[in-house]
Amino acid sequence: GEDVEQSLFLSVREGDSSVINCTYTDSSSTYLYWYKQEPGAGLQLLTYIFSNMDMKQDQRLTVLLNKKDKHLSLRIADTQTGDSAIYFCAETGTYKYIFGTGTRLKVLA
């Protein structure tokens, strides 16, 4: 099937690390993306990883890709209250993006 799976909720304390997981389906995706959606707004690109990479680091963000298991993760270091949002992973299928269900991250002060 074409389901990209994510857990729906994650709650962390301010200053801790957050890890958001995603299982995708299409091993031919060239890029895999992470988008952030703040309440009532559109999606903004956070980061992406090229499919031939295992890891990508971008300031507080680390993306890990396990192609064998089709598993993608996003780690946010030193999580802040401003990181509270919904996070979507996305794979690029034949003609379209396939988005995960989104993980709602709540950061507790």
Add this chain to the structure above:
Amino acid sequence: DGGITQSPKYLFRKEGQNVTLSCEQNLNHDAMYWYRQDPGQGLRLIYYSQIVNDFQKGDIAEGYSVSREKKESFPLTVTSAQKNPTAFYLCASSPGRVDYEQYFGPGTRLTVT
């Protein structure tokens, strides 16, 4: 400033009425997309257009219609045939290739009563 705009932010309609949601981009992107977002279901593709005067159905096109007469504009009409139209609608654009980043508008929340 380059970007993608949607209007209005909030829209209220009575059941049985058609309603058109606006989406405009000045990024010179070839491809444009419409998504519907419902809680806990992620984004579902309604229609997409890769070039002017051409568009294709996505996964949930029933009850919706689009046009792409200009590169910068991709309006979505929610018809009375759409059984459950209340949702958050997002428009996006990209340079063209499916694996490029998509740029999203701020969304329109449609409530039909």
